[in-house]
Amino acid sequence: MNCYECVQSGRAQEAVAVCWLCGAAVCTEHVRSETVQVREPAQPGKVIHDQPARRLTCPVCRAAEESP
Template sequence: MKCYDCMSRQQSTPAVALCTRCGAGLCLDHAHVAPQIVHESAGTGRSTHSPEARRFTCGLCHEAEV
């Protein structure tokens, strides 16, 4: 799979991740990495896990979330 953003610029770069919002392939230069808290149902409430998970987004989805 190739990086979607690089392909739109006529470049061919291997993707190393997928955007968790839109599914686009991302290279290291175009991937935005953020922590994601993982929740799990526990009895009548929720518990969180540590450490936090990684979450990859493309530039477009990253800007839409800010």
């Protein structure tokens, strides 16, 4: 599978991840990896696991999350 962002630019680059929000395949150049704490919906804000989880996003979803 090729990176969606690269294909839009006319390049073919192998994807290494899938955006957790939109499902687009992304390469190492376009993926953003961050850690997040797993929280319990019934107890907002309470961390329920000591080890953080990994979350991968594409540039479009990253920009949307960071917009005011």
